[in-house]
Amino acid sequence: MDNWRRRIKHLYQFFVDRPYSPQFLIGNQYxxxxxxxxxxxxxxxxxxxxxxxxxxxxxxxxxxxxxNRETSSSYQIEAEMLASLxxxxxPKLRDAFHFKNNQFLVMDYIEGINLEDLLFxxxxxxxxxESLEFLDYLVDxxxxxxxxxxxxxxxxxxxxxxKNTQLYVIDFGLxxxxxxxxxxxxxxxxQKDLYDLGDFLLFLLxxxxxxxxxxxSPWTEELTIHYSTEQLIKRLLQIEPAFESIYQVRDQLHKIxxxxxx
Numbered sequence: 586m587d588n589w590r591r592r593i594k595h596l597y598q599f600f601v602d603r604p605y606s607p608q609f610l611i612g613n614q615y616x617x618x619x620x621x622x623x624x625x626x627x628x629x630x631x632x633x634x635x636x637x638x639x640x641x642x643x644x645x646x647x648x649x650x651x652x653n654r655e656t657s658s659s660y661q662i663e664a665e666m667l668a669s670l671x672x673x674x675x676p677k678l679r680d681a682f683h684f685k686n687n688q689f690l691v692m693d694y695i696e697g698i699n700l701e702d703l704l705f706x707x708x709x710x711x712x713x714x715e716s717l718e719f720l721d722y723l724v725d726x727x728x729x730x731x732x733x734x735x736x737x738x739x740x741x742x743x744x745x746x747x748k749n750t751q752l753y754v755i756d757f758g759l760x761x762x763x764x765x766x767x768x769x770x771x772x773x774x775x776q777k778d779l780y781d782l783g784d785f786l787l788f789l790l791x792x793x794x795x796x797x798x799x800x801x802s803p804w805t806e807e808l809t810i811h812y813s814t815e816q817l818i819k820r821l822l823q824i825e826p827a828f829e830s831i832y833q834v835r836d837q838l839h840k841i842x843x844x845x846x847x
Contacts, residue, residue: 612684617631619631629642630642640694641692642691644689662762673751678690695753700747711790713814714842717814721838721839723754726752727740727831730760730778734764735761739760780822783817786821787808791808
């Protein structure tokens, strides 16, 4: 019975969640260039704004999710949070509207490269110092978010873009406002972001690891890194006493970077 329900659900999503085709004009203003991606809850398009002639990104809630009040509400929350943010490392929300009973968000288009593509398609390798410096840029953006009482909730390599030397954090679909949360809830949301940063740093460090000799040992044995970097990761991953704020992370990271540059 459950298998049939899943099949019916997938069949329903296949027909209902078909993305708009190239050249289609959404909202009489945004012409679809191509589909960038299809996530669990949204469809993302690269579009041309026919009024400004500039490129932008449209995020559409999957039509199959529209009847889900919680999902629909999360789109509104995401729009409100993005509208309140002003940071060079966060794409600016430009519009939020309904079109043919569908919900859309319009954001700046970042003409850069996704970090996941940089690592796995371009095979870019980060050494330890480069990894720490990259993390430093990312920590500044997360520190800003936490100052604005926002937890990103999904800091992963697909959600970081690189354009020249500028980093951008994208996809706020799982972001949570920390306003009106208890102290314990705020701490848990902060430490979730910090845990993600530890996982993120490991991804960067593993980019220069020799995969041929990999033998499924723990990262502490596989990676050749400084003790201070290892301790930073352990605290981010809560193996050692966890950091309680992004500012503690930044202070510790800056001390490590000073050691590397000494």
